[in-house]
Amino acid sequence: MLTDLVQIQRLGHQKLKENQRFRVYLKTHNYSDRRLRRLAEQIESQIDCTQCANCCRVAEAGIKDRDIETLVKFLGVSPDEFRRDYTQRNQDDELILKRTEAGCVFLKDNLCTVYEARPRSCATFPNLVRGDGSIDSRMWRLIDRAAYCPIVYNWMEAVKQEMGFR
């Protein structure tokens, strides 16, 4: 199991084209979603996210109204204060959690300080075991995540091996 984030970044970028080919391969081979999910569960169970937290440093955390309702209660602030102090717009003008040089505004010492009230996009990340639709339909996002998330990187390599992809 590869967990070194520098190596994962290097290999994830190096394998970008290969992973794009693999996405097409997966789409055309009708592989069992249940099996893909089971492999993801096995990989997830072997990786400690509290030792990693790379998604909180690297990826934007999108938020919806229901997330804001939960977070304002948890933090004891008003919705306006929350929007002012803890959110920003990304390049696509979507509302996301505010980002600092260290990543998400709620990340402290590799831990999420609002874990019990974290947005759904965080709770379902990296959208392998949890997520809407089939894994196959989410592959377009996973290729990018394979360059920074150890769960996605190791899962993709495991599936390629199991399916005999070259």
Ligand code: SF4
């Ligand atoms: S979901 Fe992936 S990137 Fe995020 S903490 Fe877990 S292993 Fe790291």
Ligand code: SF4
């Ligand atoms: S809210 Fe928590 S889990 Fe979500 S990105 Fe921020 S620190 Fe990470």
